[in-house]
Amino acid sequence: MKRIQLPLQTLSLVAGFMVWVLLSPLLPFIKEDIHLTSGQLAWVTATPVILGSILRVPMGYYTNRFGARILFAVSFLFLIAPVYYLSRAHSFFDLIVSGLFLGIGGAVFSVGVTALPKYYSKEKHGLVNGIYGIGNIGTAVTSFSAPVLAKAIGWTTTVQLTIGVMAVFALLNFVLGDRREPKAAAPLRPQIRSVSRNSKLWLLSLFYFITFGSFVAFTVYLPNFLVGSFHLDKADAGFRTAGFIALCTLVRPIGGWLADRLNAFVVLMLVFAGLTVSGVILSFSPSLVMYTIGCLLVAFCAGIGNGAIFKLVPLYFAKQSGIANGVVAMFGGLGGFFPPLVLSFVQQMTGHVAIGFMALSEFALASLILTTWLYYQERLQVSKQILDSTTQGVLLTDPSGVIRQINPAFSALTGFSEEEAVGKTPGILKSGVQNKAFYDNMWRSIRETGSWQGEIWNKRKSGEVYLEWLTISSIKNDAGEVKYYAGMFSDMTNSRPGQTDLRALQSK
Numbered sequence: 226m227k228r229i230q231l232p233l234q235t236l237s238l239v240a241g242f243m244v245w246v247l248l249s250p251l252l253p254f255i256k257e258d259i260h261l262t263s264g265q266l267a268w269v270t271a272t273p274v275i276l277g278s279i280l281r282v283p284m285g286y287y288t289n290r291f292g293a294r295i296l297f298a299v300s301f302l303f304l305i306a307p308v309y310y311l312s313r314a315h316s317f318f319d320l321i322v323s324g325l326f327l328g329i330g331g332a333v334f335s336v337g338v339t340a341l342p343k344y345y346s347k348e349k350h351g352l353v354n355g356i357y358g359i360g361n362i363g364t365a366v367t368s369f370s371a372p373v374l375a376k377a378i379g380w381t382t383t384v385q386l387t388i389g390v391m392a393v394f395a396l397l398n399f400v401l402g403d404r405r406e407p408k409a410a411a412p413l414r415p416q417i418r419s420v421s422r423n424s425k426l427w428l429l430s431l432f433y434f435i436t437f438g439s440f441v442a443f444t445v446y447l448p449n450f451l452v453g454s455f456h457l458d459k460a461d462a463g464f465r466t467a468g469f470i471a472l473c474t475l476v477r478p479i480g481g482w483l484a485d486r487l488n489a490f491v492v493l494m495l496v497f498a499g500l501t502v503s504g505v506i507l508s509f510s511p512s513l514v515m516y517t518i519g520c521l522l523v524a525f526c527a528g529i530g531n532g533a534i535f536k537l538v539p540l541y542f543a544k545q546s547g548i549a550n551g552v553v554a555m556f557g558g559l560g561g562f563f564p565p566l567v568l569s570f571v572q573q574m575t576g577h578v579a580i581g582f583m584a585l586s587e588f589a590l591a592s593l594i595l596t597t598w599l600y601y602q603e604r605l606q607v608s609k610q611i612l613d614s615t616t617q618g619v620l621l622t623d624p625s626g627v628i629r630q631i632n633p634a635f636s637a638l639t640g641f642s643e644e645e646a647v648g649k650t651p652g653i654l655k656s657g658v659q660n661k662a663f664y665d666n667m668w669r670s671i672r673e674t675g676s677w678q679g680e681i682w683n684k685r686k687s688g689e690v691y692l693e694w695l696t697i698s699s700i701k702n703d704a705g706e707v708k709y710y711a712g713m714f715s716d717m718t719n720s721r722p723g724q725t726d727l728r729a730l731q732s733k
Contacts, residue, residue, distance in 0.1 A: 227344055230293070230403055231356060234337040237297050238360025240394045244304055244387055245277055245330035246364045247311070248320065249445040250371040250466065253452055253459040254380040255320070265317050267569035270445045271562050272324040277331025278558025285335035285551025286416070289409045293340035294402025300333050301395035305388050312384040331441075334360075335554045339547045342539045343407050348485060351536030355481025358474070358531055364444050365470035372448075372463035409547075416548045425541050426549060428595060429534055430556035432493060435500065435592050436530030438560015439523055439585065440473050445561065446568060447520070450578075455513050469520055473528035480532025490600035492533040497593035499526035504586025508579040519582075531557075618693075622710045626650045629709070638693075638716055640686030651712070656690045658682035667697070671710070675699045680717065691718040 248255075249270055255261075261269065288296050307326035314320050337357045342350045374383040420426050447469060451462035483492050499522055506519035534553065542549035568581040612619055618635035622628050631646050639646075639654060646653065659681060670677040678696040685691060693714040700709040 227403060229401060230344060230406075231341060231353065233397065233401055234293060234297070234341060235357050235360045237301075237394055237398060238334060238337055238357060239363035239366065240301070240390055241304075241330040241333040242361055242363030243330070243367045243390065244308060244327055245273055246367050246444055247308070247327060247330075247371065247384060247387065248273060248324050250368045250448050250463050251375055251380045251383065252449055253372070253462075254375045255314075258380075259314065259316060259320065261317060261320075263569060263573065266449060269317070269320045269324055270449070272321050273327040273331065274441060274445070274558050274562035276325050276328025278328070278555045278562060280329060280332035281335040281554040281558060282548065282551035284332045285339045285547040285549075285554070286413055287547075288336045288339040289411075289547035292403065292406040292408055293336045294398055294404060294406065296336045297333060297398035297402065298395045300329050300336075301391045301398070304329055304391045308384060308388050308391065312381045331558055334558075335547075335551045338535055338538075338550045338554065340406060342546065347540065350539050351481035351483075351485040351489070351532065352478060353481070354535040354539075355478030355532035358477040358481070358535070361440065361474040361477065361531075362471060365467040365474065368444065368448065368463050368470055369467035372460045376460060411545075413548075416545045420542055420545045420549050420552065423541070425537075425599075426552060428599065429537055429541075430553050432497075432530065432592055432596070433534050433553050433557035434560035435585075435588055436496065436527045436534065436560075437554075437557030438562075438564065439500065439527040440470075440531065441558065441561020442564035442568075443520060443523060444470055446564065450568075455516075465517075469524045472521060473524040473531075476525055476528035477532040480529035481536055482532070483529070484533040484536035488600065488603075489533045489536050490596050490603065493530060493596040494593060494600065496526045496530035496533065497589045497596060500530075500589035501586050501593060504582050504584075504589060507582035508586065523585075617713050617715045620646070620651065620712045622651065622712070624707050624710070626710075638685075638714070639683075645686070654683040656682045656684040658690065671697055671699055675701075681714075683714075691716055693717055 252261075252266060252269065256266065284296060284300075304327070307323045307329075310319070311323035311327070314323060337360070338354050341353050341357055345353050371380075371383055374386070444466065447466040448459075448462045451457045451465060452459060457465070480492065480496075503519050503522040503526065506515060506522065509515075535550075538549050538553055539546050564581070564585075567584070568578050571578055571581040612632045615632065616634055618638045619632040620628055620635055621630040628646050628649055628651065631641075631643055635646065636642055641653065667677050667679075676696065676698045678694070681693055681695045682690055683693055683695075694717050695712060695714040697710060697712045699707045700711055702708050
């Protein structure tokens with residue numbers, strides 16, 4: 226039963242996304258029967274994204290409580306009503322109401338990204354969520370098939386055909402879904418408070434707002450834009466949109482796979498660099514060829530980014546994966562809600578959409594800067610964790626010999642706390658056992674070779690003299706100038722049998 230959950234839930238996501246974007250590729254046909262202004266078209270296009278985004282948070286939480294089997298089955302049953310209502314639509318109001326509840330099809334994304342990692346090790350989370358993300362291809366299926374079917378049998382009958390798809394997947398999940406999926410019944414509010422205090426949640430949400438938002442926004446905006454701006458046939462516009470979706474979807478597992486094997490932040494740096502360039506291309510693309518190149522670059526980068534981001538979410542929020550997945554996914558959906566409205570408004574005000582695409586470039590550039598910062602912050606955090614966890618005492622001084630940093634082992638070995646040591650010199654540890662010549666020889670070695678190591682008698686805060694093995698290294702910048710001295714030591718007092726003759730050491 227566990228083995229079929231990945232393909233079952235991936236196909237369920239395909240079905241959900243097929244319904245989620247049902248309105249967009251059919252709008253060129255719908256507006257022939259229902260008069261819609263350009264502003265109304267933008268709202269009808271964007272409305273399914275609202276509920277599809279907001280519901281992702283409770284969807285993730287309740288998946289942890291009741292399991293993917295129940296959430297998928299109930300969602301597909303519930304979708305039957307708005308799909309039927311859409312097929313009977315006669316006004317702008319009907320389209321808005323039905324479109325709002327079609328958003329449930331997009332919200333089911335949170336079900337799989339919360340449930341599937343339970344069956345796999347952390348090393349495979351990126352790839353697994355990437356494979357599940359192939360379910361985005363459902364938008365391509367609709368973008369490709371809906372205009373063709375609508376041209377042949379009418380848009381209302383095309384909409385009604387999806388009712389059977391919803392019924393089939395509700396039944397499949399009820400019968401084949403995992404009844405023994407591990408569940409958690411933790412209260413909702415404490416989980417929300419816990420994850421909301423972690424700044425990484427909001428940064429990952431911003432990143433997904435850009436990557437998945439780009440995917441959704443282009444998916445829902447392209448059909449009408451290609452018809453209106455480049456005067457393409459409705460079916461041709463649908464085919465091109467389907468190509469965009471297919472590329473973005475198929476590279477998503479590659480993004481997860483790369484994040485599993487490389488540093489996910491490095492992958493995201495490349496993603497946002499590519500989106501920055503693509504935004505510039507789209508802003509200054511007078512021809513269909515250049516516009517196509519820009520869109521395909523967006524598709525490739527967004528797909529890679531979508532896969533990489535959901536490698537990081539369960540990594541940082543293992544205990545609150547349902548809520549965290551839901552919040553990040555919600556922002557991704559909202560990222561697809563605003564751009565169509567902004568692009569429509571910009572086009573009405575200026576006559577073209579260059580400013581809107583340039584905004585994508587600027588947001589991507591800001592995200593590139595943030596991911597670079599996170600990458601180096603993570604490296605520093607790892608270094609600090611290593612420093613804090615080592616059993617050897619470590620101190621860092623500036624070139625003048627003032628202590629700038631110590632680790633917990635330093636305090637444990639010497640008795641000096643961080644407040645007592647930082648800002649002082651290593652002279653606080655001097656025991657008086659070694660003479661001036663000893664220290665002169667030590668520093669001569671450091672100046673000539675860059676390091677020194679050996680035995681030395683030092684004194685704890687308590688006044689106890691102890692023997693330690695000390696290594697001192699100079700840390701230089703690219704110009705060869707000493708910026709810091711690092712000392713690492715361990716207690717050797719109990720490592721020798723019998724008594725150590727301090728007087729013999731004094732004579733050195």
